[in-house]
Structures are given as structure tokens and as C-alpha cells.
Amino acid sequence: MSAVVENHDHHDDHHGPKKGLMRWLKTTNHKDIGTLYLWFAFAAFLLGGAFAMGIRAELFEPGLQLMDPIRYNQLVTMHGLIMIFGGVMPAFVGLANWLIPLQIGAPDMAMPRMNNLSFWLLPVAFGILLSTAFMEGGLPGFGWTFYAPLSTNYPNVAYFVFAIHIMGASSIMGSINVIVTIMNMRAPGMTLMKMPLFVWSWLITAYLLIAVMPVLAGAVTMLLMDAYFGTSFFDAAGGGDPVLFQHVFWFFGHPEVYIMILPAFGITSHIISTFSRKPLFGHSSMVYAMVSIAVLSFVVWAHHMFTVGMPLVAELFFMWATMLIAIPTGVKVFNWCATIFKGSITYETPMLFAIAFVVLFTIGGFSGLMLAITPADFQYHDTYFVVAHFHYVLVPGSVFSIMAAVYYWLPKWTGNMYDEKMGRLHFWLSFIGVNITFFPQHFVGLAGMPRRYADYALQFAEWNAVSSVGAFLFGLSQLLFLYIVVKTVFAGKKATPQVWDGADGLEWTVDSPAPYHTFDVPPKVK
């Protein structure tokens, strides 16, 4: 037995990280791959953010100032695609790579080589997608939802289709890896119900991804066939059905929305418990709530399509099913509040982001509940009210949770504490910026301003100007985030293994920074 252990140590000595570029290209280490995913997501976040700045600059006042509507539509489309498939999703996969093995006491992900492949497919996919910028016809401009038949007649759509296929393959491989790792590599004694909530949230997310990514692949393949091979899946003139496209797309699209929020629930639960110095309220009800949300996500897709002219019974079903989601979501919010109640709370940067998440995500949930009321949705649908709604759940929702996670686990990843003052400054600038940007969009939406408009009527001018100012504030503050993270990677007060006095979990039992190989011998969980 002791010989085996010695052998193990020996093994470690010779397989530290390689040097130079090849370390990153050929790595199979979950921490390296997590780092790659996170930096990729950060780059995408800045690029997608730059596109958003272009959009807000154009919308600063009525009229076309900076670009023609073709360019504007391209920015809107690419902003959506990059933020979803390049920003939020890879950021969560990066966190999964770093944290799942550490939180369940496993030495690495179950399939390390596939892990490498699923990351390196992403730059390939985005390379293909962005290459259209240099072609005649340019970038896709049909919205990230690529409704047929607008998309079937669009230039360069084949590049978009192949890029989506490759991203989908990457996501499916990543998800298989997550599920296999969680199911097989938990430390002895860690039963499913003892699993940390971030791991739980990712287990559910991974199942959602495997279920819906093939549906997206089907949608883009039918689109490709319609565009290049003379089929008529979505072409009414050939006997096809344009509404079918939307059903297929949103059957993917709605679970996709929860793919982008469930890991945020896991992160928030950890952080709120740590800084309240109190165990999470209702651990198992949190798990059940996430499972119910995931199951419900498969039966609410047509609430994105209330205006396509579905029969009354369908409208009623999707309205009621959508309203049901408020119940498990409410349970989660109440559980977080109950965790804070009677805690001993401090407000470090991760906690500030986590609380802002709870409050602003809930506001996004409120507008979501309003949108579920079908007759009212006939007014809200495809106006800025919807834009405000989904940005509230995605920006101060998913994105804030990712920022919270970065501040929370950065000392574990780098071994250095970040600059707390700078972190708080980043938080307040982001918090103020995000609200100035998106809150006024509720107003212009209710007053009737449609989304995806390059130009708009005069009565919307004032609030759009405000929204643009907020967007620039929010956008510029993210450069501060970049600075803080880079600075922490290279310097800072040394972090202890525990890092946060209230933190609980296996990742806090290893050194900071976490050694290249951890849990070669599984820990025991009581």
C-alpha cells in the first residue's frame, strides 16, 4: 500500500505543468482547462460588450448616426451569439472544470482528453462565425434567434450553421464529462444529497444541455437544407411551416435560458452561506426547486411565441405552465433570504455581487411573471420590456453570479487575495451602470418601442439616452474588472487555504493556490 502512495508522489514530481504554449494546447488538467474557458469567456464578454457599446451608441439618439441598419442588425445578432455561446456558457463551463473536481474530491474530470477537445473546439467555432466579417455579405444579421425564413435567404448562413454545430458538439462533450465525473468520481461518503449546490446545479444543467443541444443542431441543419439544398422545411411556398422553426428553436431555447441561470443559483447559494456564516437554509429544497425548474423548462417554450397565432388551448397551457415556474423560483429566493436571516454577515465583494444577484434577478423574475400573462404579453412581446426583462436575468443575474464566483474563488485559483477596495468599486460601478442601462428599458418598452430597431420615434429619445449612458458606464467598469483580475494573478496578499472564515467545502481543504494535482487520494466525507 505504501509503495503505491510513494509511486504516486513520484508521478506528481514529473508531471507538473509544461512550459509555454504547448502547456495550454495539450493540457488535460481540469484546472488549466478551467482557466482557458474562463479567459475565453472573458475575451468574448469584452468583444460582445464592444458590440453592445456600438448598439447603445447608435441608439443614443433617434436617427442613423454611426451605421446603416444592416450593420446594426449584425451587431445585435453577434452581441447575442457571443454573449450566450461565447460568454456566459463557457464561463460556467470554466467554473465547472475548476470547481467540480475540487468540490467532490476527485483528482480531475473523468475524460481529460475530451475535456481538452471540447475547449479547443470553441475558438474554431467562433473563428468560423467571425470569419464572415471579412466576406461579402458580412456577419449574420437575422438576430440570435435566426427565425426562418429571414435567415434562410441570408448571405453566409452556412458559416453560422457550422459554427453552431461545433459549439453544440463542444457543449455536449463538456456535459457528458460533467455527468460522468459527478456520477462516478465523488469522494467516499459524498452521497447525492450531500453534494455541494454548485455541483448539483451543474449536474442538472448538463442534462439540460444534452437534451436540447441536438434539437438546436436539428434546427440549424433544417435551415441549412432550406438555404442550400432546395428543401422547404420552413418555406410556406414549398409546403413548409415557418412556425415549426420557432417551435423547434424555442424547445431548445427555453431550457437554454435555464442552462444560463442554474449554475448561478449554485454559486449564489455557496457565497450567501459563506458570508452569512450560517449553513444554507433548505439545502434539499434548493435541489428539488432546481430539478422542478429544469423539468418545467421543457413545457413552457411557446411563451416566446404567444403572438404567432396558436390556438386558445395552447396559449392557456403555456401561460399556466409559465406561471408555475414562479413557485420553485420563489422558494429559492426565500431560501436565500432565510439564510441571511440571523446570520453574522459581512459584505466582501463576492457577497455584494451575490446579494445584487438575488435582488436584480428577482426583478427580472417579476417582469417574467408579467410577461407570462398572455393578454398583457400581446403588448409586451418584442418590445424593450422584453429586452429589459431578459437583461435583468442575464446581466445582473448570470453575469453578476460569474463575477461573484471569480472574486470568491480567485484566491483559491491564484493564491493571492484580490484588492478588496477595487473589488467593491467595481461592484458599485457595475451595479449602478446596469440599473441605469436596463431599468429605463422597461419604460420605453411599455410605451411601445419595439426591440431590434436601429432607429426609433421621438418619444423614446430621453430614456434611450439615459440607457446608453448607463451602458457606457457599465462597459467601462469591466476594464476595471480585467485590471483587478490580472493584478491578482501576479500579486496580492497571500491567501490561506481556508480563504474565507465562513466557507465550507472540500475546495477549502487544499492549499491556495490549489496544487496542479489535488485529491490523488480521495478525502473522506462524513
Next chain:
Amino acid sequence: MKNKLWALILYPLSFFMSADWLDVNMPVGVTDISREVFGLHMAIFFVVVAIGVVVFGVLFWSMWKYRRSNNKKPATFTENHTVEILWTIIPTLILIAMAVPASITLKKIYDHEAEEGGIDIQVVGWQWKWQYKYLDEQVGNKPLSFFSNLTTPPDQYEFNRVEKNENYLLEVDEPVVIPVDTPVRFLITSNDVIHSWYMSDFAVKQDAIPGFINVAKTKVNVPGIYRGNCTELCGERHAYMPIVVKAVTQDEYQEWLQSKRDLAEQIAYLTEKEWTSDELLATGEEIYETRCAACHQTNGAGIAGFYPALAGSDVVMNDKAKQIEILMEGIRGSQMQSFAEQLNEVEMASVITFTRLAWGNERSGDGEIVIPKDIVEYKETNL
């Protein structure tokens, strides 16, 4: 210094005082349904505000009360079945209370039956304009039909060369006219991609989908001019296809119908008239600007990868018959639509003539003009 400070304070204040600023809620609208929808909107809004006040109230109070400097010893409880059951059941009851009235209103909105004395108007979305066909009103031997195009001049939106109109981007050449207190059914479809017909004052938003006919029934109670938009991304000029509905009294409506019949007769006369190329050019340039320039551009150069150039095009310079065919039939699988219904014979001949003579096409090509009779002839042989 002090003055500057005052200006800094007063500037935002003046900004806040402007009237548009307060335009922050859904319009109540001018139909029974729109008022009901507004009621639902306000009800659900107050429900979420009330929930927000309670939940955020508890959260912020706890955050203050249980800060570490005030509470060194955290509690350790992790569950409480009573409150957990309560915060599952109470939201469920609130949701049921909301779902019931919403379902009742929805059922009313879904009453699509034709009514005695009502009128049916077919609405067709085109890139980027709306066509209205009054299915019950004959003009000549066809239903009354016209297109509704944006009239805001490009000078106002491209580079903002001139001051914008009050109804910037919300004005059209021909509004759709409906009588008040009469059930009107809009039968909505599309000729190309998906559009959406959105009229906030009627609480109507229905997608215009090729191959489908969606019904929106409305009964406007108040005469007036109402403005709306396309709300489904339909390509580059998505923001430039507004909707204007003019609701008038029954008498005014009948007068308007009569004026439409008179106009049709007048056009029939103009078609027979002999036209000179100068007359055609003058009309043609105007039509080109409003109907063609959005894609093919004012200078006829098109946009590479999207819209072909007309300046220097072989068809435009040398193949009169082919050009007439393209304008009449459109090109399937491209964004070039049929203009057979959109332009009358005079307009069609003028705009074709304009393109054949403009941008140096006259010098490089055959320079032949097209007269309205050519179009009549084409229609007689092909349609």
C-alpha cells in the same frame, strides 16, 4: 464657477420636466379589450410590487440587523417546515388569482367570429411596407387594395441632415381607414419573411407569417389617428415600416371609400394618355426614391452581397422586356418582390423609364423608354 454649478443642476432638471419623459407606461388604448389588458397589466404590476416590498424589505432589514458588527453569533437552523409550506402555498394562491382573469380576457381576445356589419381587412406584410385589402369593398372588379409606405424622408434619418417631424418614423403615405364602433377583423399574413402587426392602442399584436392567416378582431371606440410598428425582425428596414390607422365615423368612412373608387377611374384614364419621357422621368424619380432606393440605393449602386446595382446593369440598359418581367413577377428566392400590385401602370412605366435613363444608363445602353401601355400589354398577355 457658481453659475456653472447651477447649470449642472438645472440641466438635468429641465430634462426631467419634458413631457415625453413621463411616457413610462402602457397606453390604456381605445378598445374595450385594450382597457381590460391595461387593467391586467396594472394588477400584475401591483402584485409584483407588493411581493417585492415584502421580500426586499425582509432581506434589507436582515442585512442591516444581522451585520457581523451587530451580531457576532450566527444561528444554525437550516429548515422550518411551517414557513416553507407557507411560502409555497401563498404564491400558488396569488398565481391562481392572476391566472383566472387573464384566462377570461384571453378567451375574449380569441373570439374571431365575423359579426353582422363588420368589415374584413387583409393585412399583408412585405419587406418593408404593409398592404391592406378591403375584402368586402370592390373597386373596378377587384377588392380595394393599397400599400402603406413610410413617408419620413431619408434626409431625416440618414445622418440627420434636417429637423425631424413630430411623427418621425410613424407616418405613412396611405393610412388604413376604419369606421369606429364597428367590428373590424384584420386577417394578417405575409408575402416574404415574418413581420408582426402591432398597434398598442388596440392591444393587438399578431405575427404576419407567410402561409398563415392570423386574425385580430378589434372595435375602436374613439375616432383618431393611431400609430404602430412592425415588431418581428424582418431585415434591414425593420424599423421603417410603421402602421397608421385612421379611425373615422361611418359617414366619413363611406366618403373615403367613394374617393378611392373615383381615384381608380382617374388612373384608368391616365393609362390611356400619351406620355413623354420627361413626364415619366419626373414621376419615376420620385417613385424610385420611396420604393427602390432603400435597397438599390439612390445612386443605383446597390449594396454588394445584398442588392445588385442597377447602374450599368445589362438588363436595365438593354433588355426592356426582361426588366418589365422582373418588376411584375419579382425574383423568387431573393428579396426582389413583385411590384405588380404595388404600383399602377403609370407608376410602373415611370420608374422603369427612370432607371433606364439615369446614372449614365442612357448613354451606355439602348436608352429605350417604357410607357404605361407596355405594362397594360404585359398584363393582358401574362396575367
